[in-house]
Amino acid sequence: MIQTLTQQIEALACGLNSSSELAGSALQQAARHPELNAFVALDADHVMRQAGAADERRRQGRAMSPIDGVPIAIKDNYLTEDYPTTACSNALPLERLGLDATIVANLRKAGAVIFAKTNMHEWAYGATNSTSSFGATRNPRNIDHITGGSSGGSGAAVAAGIVAAALGSDTGGSIRIPSSACGVYGFKPSYGRASRHGVLPLSWSLDAPGPITAALDDIIHLMPFICGEDRNDPATLHSPAFGRVGPVDKPSLINLVGDGLERSDDVDRGLLSALRRSGADVANRDLEGVSTCFAAWEAILHCEASSYHAELLARNPSGFTAVTRAHLEAGTRISGVELLKAQRIRGQLTTQLNGLGDWDALVLPTLPVVAPRIGDGWQSFGGRRVTTQDSMTWFCWLGNLAGLPCISIPCGSSPEGLPIGMMLMGRYGQDERLLAIARWMDRRINADA
Amino acid sequence: MHKMPDPSGLSEEQLRQVTATLQRIREGLVCDNRLIAPEPSHLFTPRIQDAI
Numbered sequence: 001m002i003q004t005l006t007q008q009i010e011a012l013a014c015g016l017n018s019s020s021e022l023a024g025s026a027l028q029q030a031a032r033h034p035e036l037n038a039f040v041a042l043d044a045d046h047v048m049r050q051a052g053a054a055d056e057r058r059r060q061g062r063a064m065s066p067i068d069g070v071p072i073a074i075k076d077n078y079l080t081e082d083y084p085t086t087a088c089s090n091a092l093p094l095e096r097l098g099l100d101a102t103i104v105a106n107l108r109k110a111g112a113v114i115f116a117k118t119n120m121h122e123w124a125y126g127a128t129n130s131t132s133s134f135g136a137t138r139n140p141r142n143i144d145h146i147t148g149g150s151s152g153g154s155g156a157a158v159a160a161g162i163v164a165a166a167l168g169s170d171t172g173g174s175i176r177i178p179s180s181a182c183g184v185y186g187f188k189p190s191y192g193r194a195s196r197h198g199v200l201p202l203s204w205s206l207d208a209p210g211p212i213t214a215a216l217d218d219i220i221h222l223m224p225f226i227c228g229e230d231r232n233d234p235a236t237l238h239s240p241a242f243g244r245v246g247p248v249d250k251p252s253l254i255n256l257v258g259d260g261l262e263r264s265d266d267v268d269r270g271l272l273s274a275l276r277r278s279g280a281d282v283a284n285r286d287l288e289g290v291s292t293c294f295a296a297w298e299a300i301l302h303c304e305a306s307s308y309h310a311e312l313l314a315r316n317p318s319g320f321t322a323v324t325r326a327h328l329e330a331g332t333r334i335s336g337v338e339l340l341k342a343q344r345i346r347g348q349l350t351t352q353l354n355g356l357g358d359w360d361a362l363v364l365p366t367l368p369v370v371a372p373r374i375g376d377g378w379q380s381f382g383g384r385r386v387t388t389q390d391s392m393t394w395f396c397w398l399g400n401l402a403g404l405p406c407i408s409i410p411c412g413s414s415p416e417g418l419p420i421g422m423m424l425m426g427r428y429g430q431d432e433r434l435l436a437i438a439r440w441m442d443r444r445i446n447a448d449a
Numbered sequence: 450m451h452k453m454p455d456p457s458g459l460s461e462e463q464l465r466q467v468t469a470t471l472q473r474i475r476e477g478l479v480c481d482n483r484l485i486a487p488e489p490s491h492l493f494t495p496r497i498q499d500a501i
């Protein structure tokens with residue numbers, strides 16, 4: 001079976017496989033794994049019709065792009081004209097709005113087979129994927145463990161080899177968290193490089209759509225269809241089209257440490273071992289004021305989410321789960337002064353990161369722990385005891401608060417065989433350079449994988 | 450005297466969660482001298498990041 005998007009593209013180009021074969025294989029694999037609960041809408045006939053049309057285009061020499069005919073799964077907060085969009089919430093009626101999010105439209109125009117909608121944490125307002133109107137997802141690496149979220153269905157679908165690529169969205173790590181927990185690759189572009197149009201918001205100044213894939217090169221193949229200016233999303237105005245990911249020299253990395261950046265011994269060992277294997281230049285630096293910056297992220301998140309959901313919550317409070325209602329209520333109780341403080345702190349974070357010196361990428365584990373067991377409400381690591389929810393976003397929110405491009409790549413596993421992820425954060429707008437650095441690292445860390 | 454019900458309609462447990470979240474945010478949101486520098490002239494926009 002073909003595992004990566006890059007391999008699928010090559011197989012289609014040389015005629016080794018048809019789109020119908022790829023789609024049929026994906027449907028079979030999905031049917032083998034109902035226990036993962038990865039999908040919330042999947043129409044096999046519709047998938048095969050799309051694949052058949054892609055095969056016909058190739059037969060006529062009219063393939064629309066290299067990804068024409070490749071099955072791609074879509075998180076359930078992206079509008080799709082052919083599938084309903086619910087954000088896995090009972091508050092939103094199951095409706096087809098007849099619209100595609102800009103990124104979905106780009107993929108469809110390129111000939112991709114829109115395979116299914118994937119399970120997610122309700123409204124993307126949580127990082128465990130345990131709260132969903134369709135039920136929790138399970139981790140393909142060990143089904144007794146969570147996938148992480150909120151793009152957990154996308155992470156599970158890729159890690160189980162059902163599809164080679166899926167879309168996610170990331171407000172505090174929701175692409176990177178399930179990528180790390182499930183042992184695959186996830187990329188959050190710089191804020192404003194990828195259109196949010198048609199992606200149901202959680203927190204519009206933190207949200208970033210992006211891909212989860214089976215291999216790093218898969219991300220590079222997909223980004224031209226994900227990045228770029230969209231007149232329907234003002235944040236993307238003047239966003240350049242995705243450029244070339246060229247070769248890079250040995251990168252200089254800063255390994256961020258300090259109060260609030262603790263991690264478990266297993267994760268720390270895995271990260272440091274991978275950094276040694278990579279041969280990159282690595283310096284440790286303390287990042288100060290982590291709890292202050294985290295409070296700023298949390299204040300902005302809850303305020304923006306409360307604002308977005310205010311009317312729907314008033315109309316249909318019972319459509320939201322209790323935990324989501326509590327988050328939304330917290331947002332309504334944050335004052336304007338507190339929100340402005342949060343924005344000031346946010347503005348200064350970039351200055352602080354810049355002041356860390358000359359760096360090509362900042363590095364952290366993606367998660368401080370490996371994927372927690374389903375039902376475990378608390379995690380202990382590095383002298384801390386925090387909720388499982390907080391452990392999932394422990395490092396990732398930094399990239400959203402600063403708007404930086406971030407990637408999670410697999411970098412080993414714990415003694416019990418659960419994946420460990422390495423997170424690399426690049427400079428704002430330099431998404432292509434970050435991917436080049438990540439590729440340099442990945443080839444050295446995962447050469448034998 | 451009876452306690453007035455919370456207008457949000459949330460349960461005691463949910464209200465405890467709200468209180469804990471707000472306490473964490475308020476304790477964390479400290480704009481002390483470490484963070485004093487030219488303030489952004491408007492709310493966050495991505496172009497602020499161009500300074501990096």
